[in-house]
Amino acid sequence: MAKYLILIYGDASEWGAMTEEQWVAHGAAHEKFAAAAGAKVLGGAELESSAVAATTLRTDASSGRVTTTDGPFLETKEAVGGYYLLEAADLDEAIALAELLPEVHASHSGVEIRPVVQNG
Secondary structure, rough: OEEEEEEEEEEHHHHHHHOHHHHHHHHHHHHHHHHHHHHHHEEEEEEEOOOOOOOOEEEEEOOOOOOEEOOOOOOOOOEEEEEEEEEOOOHHHHHHHOOOOHHHHOOOOOEEEEOOOOOO
16 A cells, blocks of 8 residues: 555635635535545644744755744745645545545645655
């Protein structure tokens, strides 16, 4: 079995504008995903908004020292809002499960699936 990281991207302002009813439906869709994936979900979590809590580390080329910056490094409309670590037989299975996530079907968000490198 291979491992895949499912990164959930979206526009935080769109998520912030969702009604209580929309959040209930959103949560139900994640529960449907979790039920379908079962033990194949090895972990996952919703992340704090990058506008509220994000820290970027970079090495300053001239001094060689690590600098920290509040907020995400890239200026972008979409930010990572959550993730799942999934174990699946192959990419096709990972895609089939990820298609259940509500972010795949919303106009302001999307899902990226990345294989985890298996060393050794």
